[in-house]
Amino acid sequence: MATIKDVAKKAGVSVATVSRAMNDKGYVHENTRKLIDEAIRELNYKPNEVARSLYNKKSRLIGLILPDIRNPFFPELARGVEDKMQEHGFRLIIGNADEQLDKELDYIETFKQNNVIGLISASTNAVLTHYEKLSFPLVLLDRTSDHHPSVQADGYEGGRLAAKELVSRGSTRITLLKGPVELQTAQERFKGAVDELFNANVHFDVMTTASFAFHNAEYWAKELFEKYPDTDGVIASNDVVAAAVLHEAHRLGKKIPEQLQIIGFDDIPFSQFLYPPLSTIRQPAYEMGREAAKLLIRQINGETLEAKRIQLPVQFIERQTTRKEERND
Numbered sequence: 001m002a003t004i005k006d007v008a009k010k011a012g013v014s015v016a017t018v019s020r021a022m023n024d025k026g027y028v029h030e031n032t033r034k035l036i037d038e039a040i041r042e043l044n045y046k047p048n049e050v051a052r053s054l055y056n057k058k059s060r061l062i063g064l065i066l067p068d069i070r071n072p073f074f075p076e077l078a079r080g081v082e083d084k085m086q087e088h089g090f091r092l093i094i095g096n097a098d099e100q101l102d103k104e105l106d107y108i109e110t111f112k113q114n115n116v117i118g119l120i121s122a123s124t125n126a127v128l129t130h131y132e133k134l135s136f137p138l139v140l141l142d143r144t145s146d147h148h149p150s151v152q153a154d155g156y157e158g159g160r161l162a163a164k165e166l167v168s169r170g171s172t173r174i175t176l177l178k179g180p181v182e183l184q185t186a187q188e189r190f191k192g193a194v195d196e197l198f199n200a201n202v203h204f205d206v207m208t209t210a211s212f213a214f215h216n217a218e219y220w221a222k223e224l225f226e227k228y229p230d231t232d233g234v235i236a237s238n239d240v241v242a243a244a245v246l247h248e249a250h251r252l253g254k255k256i257p258e259q260l261q262i263i264g265f266d267d268i269p270f271s272q273f274l275y276p277p278l279s280t281i282r283q284p285a286y287e288m289g290r291e292a293a294k295l296l297i298r299q300i301n302g303e304t305l306e307a308k309r310i311q312l313p314v315q316f317i318e319r320q321t322t323r324k325e326e327r328n329d
Contacts, residue, residue, distance in 0.1 A: 002043035010039040060090050062296065063111035065104060065121040069096040070214040071240050072268040073285055074122060077141060080289020081120055088297055099124045099211050108134075118296045124183060124211065137299035141292040142283075144184045149299070149308040151292040153283040155185045158314040159192030162235045162263045162281050165316055167200045169323045171233025171261050174204040175224055177245075179237040180211050186237065189265065193235055209237050217244035225252060232260055239264035239271045239280055246274060246321065262321040276320035284312050 008015045013032060020026040021036045028036075039045070062085055066074040082092045093114060095107030104123060108130065111119060119134065122141045131138055131148070140150040166174055176193050179186025190206075197204045205228050209220050221244035224234065236242035242264030246256065254260045256276055264271060267282035291310050298305055 002045040004045070006043055007036065007039045007045050010043060011035040059115040059117055061111075061114055061116045062090050062092050062293075063107070063114075063116040063119040064092055064094045065107055065119070065123055066094060066096050067099045067122055067124040068211075068213050069094075071212060071238070072270060073238065073240075073266045073283070076268070076285035077122060077289040077292075080286040080291075081141070081293045082289075084290040084293035084297075090297075097123065099213055101125050101130075105130055118300050120292050120296055124180065137296060139292045139296045139299070141288060142185060144309065149295045149305055149310075151288050151295065151310045151312070152185055153288065153312050153314050155188035155314075156192035158265060158281040158283070159189035159194075159235070160196045161192075161314065161316045162189075162265065163193040163196035163200070165279070165318075165322060165325075166233040166235065166261055166263060167197070167202055168325045169257075169261060172202050173228075173231050174202060174233040174235065175228045175231040176204055176206050176235045177220065177224070177237045177241060178206050178208045181208065186212075189237075205231070209241060212238050212240070214240050217241045218248075221245045221248040225249070234260065234262045236262065236264045239266045239268045239278060242278055242280065242321075243271070243274055246278065257321050257323045261323060263316075267317050271317075272319065274321075279319045279322040280317050282315050282317050284314075288312055 004015055004018055008018045011018065013036065017028060017032065018036055021028045021033050064078060064081055066078060068074060078094060085092055093111060093116065095110065097104040097107060104125060116136060118137050120139045120141050121131070122143060138148050140148050142152055144150045144152055174197065176190065178190045181187065207224055207227065217240050220241055224245060225248060234245050236245055242262055245262055249256060249260050256262065262278065264278050264280035266285070267280045271278040271280050291312065295305065295310070
């Protein structure tokens with residue numbers, strides 16, 4: 001990998017001259033600039049963003065905090081953020097917090113030390129006081145707050161759709177897996193499903209899951225069938241948990257979807273490759289990431305935000321863990 005010294009040597013100038021030219025600090029003759037630009041192109045030199053930020057007191061680095069990178073939903077969010085940021089010349093530093101506050105705080109400090117100029121967070125921590133004293137703008141992604149700009153999907157409608165689809169397809173003993181109580185997005189899904197189930201006048205049970213974490217999904221799937229062995233419909237808190245429920249149902253010999261219907265939430269890439277393929281509520285993860293990046297870029301550029309809370313639509317994706325809709329023609 002080429003260094004600034006390699007550029008200086010090829011251009012026949014000093015390192016200080018290359019630095020002045022790149023950072024537009026001080027006089028550099030136009031012919032010299034052309035030699036430096038040519039050397040940079042030929043060597044494919046990529047400047048060290050941290051070093052440049054220390055020199056300029058301003059960087060092009062953006063921080064992104066994800067709660068659980070093993071859940072395929074969050075890398076899809078990150079891809080949307082990254083693509084939009086790169087279009088505008090920004091670079092991303094990603095921190096995986098593993099739903100642990102200590103790790104999250106460590107990453108925030110790391111971002112500060114690397115002179116990031118903005119932060120996007122999909123934090124699972126309800127208490128966001130550790131973000132209040134940041135010197136750079138913040139956008140929440142797949143999370144909401146009254147104090148910070150945010151991007152999320154329509155969780156209430158997603159929960160309502162999941163319940164409506166299960167009922168219309170004949171489930172009468174439904175188990176609703178309620179996501180983390182501290183997350184407003186999870187509670188909006190829950191409220192949407194509960195409102196629809198009450199209106200449908202069907203029996204349903206509620207089981208709380210403490211997080212969306214990948215490593216807990218198997219435990220909750222086992223607990224579900226121990227508590228509610230006769231359930232004939234499951235609304236999962238996300239696709240990872242839905243996949244675990246599907247796996248456990250197979251182990252118990254339940255026929256899908258004849259005896260048990262399952263609807264997930266997110267529509268992560270592998271959902272269509274499960275057996276049978278998972279019916280789910282699609283959150284537009286990639287688009288959410290891009291919208292969050294747009295909000296942050298506007299703040300960095302000092303623009304006024306027309307809307308501080310962006311909500312994107314969801315949709316039901318019908319696959320084979322649900323039966324065909326029952327119609328009364």
